[in-house]
Amino acid sequence: MDVCQSESEDLLSNDPGLWPAKLMDSDRTGIVRKLANTESKPFPKDSEGKAFPEYLRYTKAANGREKTKRDWLIYSESVNALFCIPCVLFASEVKKPSQSALGGCGYKMCDVKWRRMYNKLPSHENNRAHRDCYLKWKNLQCSINAAKGVDHHIQSQMLSEIEKNVALLTRLLDVTLHLASRNLPFRGKTQTLGDVHNGNYLGTLEFMSHYDPLLKDHLDKVRNNTKGSRLAHYLSSDSQNEFIQLCAKRVLKSILKEREDAIYYSIICDATPDISHAEQNVLLIRYVHYNDNENEWQITERFTEFKQFHKKTGSEIAGMIENMLKELGIDISDCRGQG
Structure with a gap:
């Protein structure tokens, strides 16, 4: 599911009284997903002040023994009425939509008497239009669940x-x-x-x-x-080189943190030619560091990096040291010695 689709579904409600008057396929899909992820509102008391009876939650099969839950029946808190979910969603998709109020404006709770619904609910669910809408609703639920399974x-x-x-x-x-x-x-x-x-x-x-x-x-x-x-x-x-560089950056970061805690430091600089006769200069920093593991102060020398340069003049070496310290974020005013 893309972001736009997710955002549009968030605007839909699980309350049928708030559903759009004209429903698109995307609206129906969003509403079915919303209903699957939220609990339906409990049925209120009827106009006589009686609680919703348990026997209305189920419909009996023709043999009178098997019971099936009326999962299509829903209460709308916004308009205080009862609705049929599939008929509201798919009434416009069937040839002869049901004339029952459950698929239209709903049964207003101010007019509902639970004892009278004993005959009205079976009459609605046996209606051909309701069965067609119910089948479309179940097919949409299955397709959504299948897609969800694939996504999972x-x-x-x-x-x-x-x-x-x-x-x-x-x-x-x-x-x-x-x-x-x-x-x-x-x-x-x-x-x-x-x-x-x-x-x-x-x-x-x-x-x-x-x-x-x-x-x-x-x-x-x-x-x-x-x-x-x-x-x-x-x-x-x-x-391999990338792994080494990543490890080196992590080690250097720890060294610079130690130096920052110590504040003051000295620098040690030395150079030697490599096999290609290019001059390589190495910069070390020396500071007093508190070792938590040993529980004591220790004089610590740490290597920072190599720098390659061609001249050996004092001016070039001094400039190189200043640039290296600047790149490492080390304040030269905290330097207290050189070697």
């Missing part, structure tokens, strides 16, 4: 698929954290499942899959995907 099944499938994906991503992130926390390399010479040279990341996942049915099922799908169809498997080097 689809929704259950979607939730199940979401839960599986969340569980799978949790395992992949756990392996990422395991390797990163031990400073182990992720990739090997190949990225092929089953290859002994495919690196620590894929190798660890393959080992875990021996004891984890969800992971085994996922890796089997990747292995059997020989036709090259698009399969989101999250095992590629790009996915």
Whole structure:
């Protein structure tokens, strides 16, 4: 159900006295849904002050033994009258609509005597027009319930698929954290499942899959995907890099929160060329941090990030440090030392 349809159905009432004079198919569907999700109003006392009798709730079959609930009878609080739900909804859809007041303006409670309804209700429900309207009403209820069942099944499938994906991503992130926390390399010479040279990341996942049915099922799908169809498997080097970056952002956020609590800090900066001879500068911040687990103050040094630059002048290094601190949201006025 789309948003517009939902909003239009919210404007409909479960009170027949408030239903539109001219009903569209969408109105009927909305009203039937509304009635299914709300309790009907209890029947009031009649003009003689007598409560609604239990025997009027049911109609007897021809054999006089089987009872069927009169689910079509409804009370309208807004106009204080009794109505027939299917006749009000579908009177315009049948060839010869019922002339009973139950399908029109309703039986006004000021004129109703329950003892007289004993004959009037059976007369109405045995009317051909009422039976035609009742059949249309029941067919609409069945179609709505069938659609609801399909929607529920689809929704259950979607939730199940979401839960599986969340569980799978949790395992992949756990392996990422395991390797990163031990400073182990992720990739090997190949990225092929089953290859002994495919690196620590894929190798660890393959080992875990021996004891984890969800992971085994996922890796089997990747292995059997020989036709090259698009399969989101999250095992590629790009996915690994993305996981690492997400973890790094989370760690950096915690470091910056610790530094903010400590207020004052010192900076340590050093540089070294990498294998391509590009100068890489590393910035560390040093501060006094209260460790809740150890229940003591500790001097803490934290790595923030690498910065690559080509010149080695003091001016460039100073500018680089200022820009890094600004990007990290660290106020340089709180700096109390450098090294």
